[in-house]
Amino acid sequence: MLTTGIALAEQYDYLSEKFDRAFRFLRTTDLEALPLGNLPIDGDRIYANVQAYTTLPDEEAPFESHRNYFDLQYVVSGQEAFGYLPVADCTPSTEYDAARDLIFYREPEEAGRILLRAGEFAIVPPEDAHAPRRRTAAGPCAVKKIVVKIRL
Template identity: 50%
Template sequence: MFFSNIKIVEKYNYLEEKFTCAYKWLAETDLASLPVGSYPVMGNTVVANVQEYTTIPASEGAFETHEKYFDIQYVISGKEQFGVCKRDGLSVKERIEENDLIFYEEPDLSGTVLLEEGDLIIVAPEDAHKPRCQADGPCQVKKVVVKVAL
């Protein structure tokens, strides 16, 4: 899946070396055996963060964006409903500069993508996203969030 607006479709190259390095790492690493933690993939440019959690009701989550990184969110096991919408027009609720996080008030309109084992989604700084949401009830998820520097 590739989702973008025509105004920025050529802004990023998702086949640039830093992305292909991340894709290769995801494909060739025994992700199921990795413990929770952070793993350098390509210096400080690409870092993988392994997470484990139980999904939450969508009403308890929040849309977020990042200024300095893309997220490649890859589900190792489990499933989640992943919220998506454009960043433009959203109302900022909180900024956490040291973690490159901006949280937003819930928008009137948004969509979701069902992410299951082996699925990934790439979100750019222009994409607001709400991860960790329940699909059809609570689910234990193991996921890798690969941070790719701009």
């Protein structure tokens, strides 16, 4: 997430051209009209994954991380609880799937959690695990989200 330790403060340039392109896409596209699925922005370097779902109980929305891409998770409509924790503090529950650039983790005893509402986003680097799609205290919610994948 864009919350991290000082040791990582200069590791990534969140103002670089690739992040600028991702934000430009979010600002200038009719996000409500996008069909579900993947949409290239700059080949496999930057692409959007358009999703729609109903938020889930925590036990059905596990922590995950990626090794080759940042996630820029932008909520178009609805709201969700979004967990986060450094990967170093996580215990894998699956093997890393290189084809999907994805690994899942066991539920930690304690983790950070934020509320993402329509118009808000979180940026997650490979050093952080995240748990999207989680219900808030208000209960299940229909969500439309754009996950912009930005290659390292």
